[in-house]
Amino acid sequence: MPFTATDHPLKRGALAKRFGCNIETIRYYENIALLDAPDRTHSGHRLYSSGDQARLGFILRARELGFSVEELRSLLSLSDSHDYTCGEVLTVTERHLDDIGRKIADLRRLERTLADLSARCAGGNVPNCPIMDALMADA
Known part of the structure; x- marks a missing residue:
């Protein structure tokens, strides 16, 4: 938009x-x-x-x-100075992109873990649940 x-x-x-x-x-x-x-x-x-x-x-x-907010503060500071280089903006952007990459990797690990736990669960009406067991083991 x-x-x-x-x-x-x-x-x-x-x-x-x-x-x-x-x-x-x-x-x-x-x-x-x-x-x-x-x-x-x-x-x-x-x-x-x-x-x-x-x-x-x-x-x-x-x-x-x-x-x-802090990255935005940096970008606005560069803009407000009216004396910034494209390289300075690129540095802030590449750091942000690295953060996004780390978050994506974390989400993929989370997805694999949850998929593994879900695959071990038969569902149904049994009282034992491998998902709950795994969550309790980490608590």
Whole structure:
């Protein structure tokens, strides 16, 4: 889903609707300082500029790709400096890709273990269950 900014400021509710996220999500990114506090109207309503909107789009897309908050903080810091190299961005991305590879390997091991346990279980109405036995043995 593309996260596109508008040319005009949006209130928080309209911003959340436009980007398909919760108001609490926007508030969270403000609280952890990934998103700057927006300007306010005279009546106190938050107004998110096109720059704020673009930054939120960047944050949401990076989170969709699984970047952690700290990785995202690094990417935003590079972006904010306006003096980054593609190599610096690649370094952050490759570290993230390595993390994903480790998680996939962990999930494959988990899948093999559960498949093995499931294969040893006949199901049915017997009181002995190899799955429960295996879980109890590790407890």
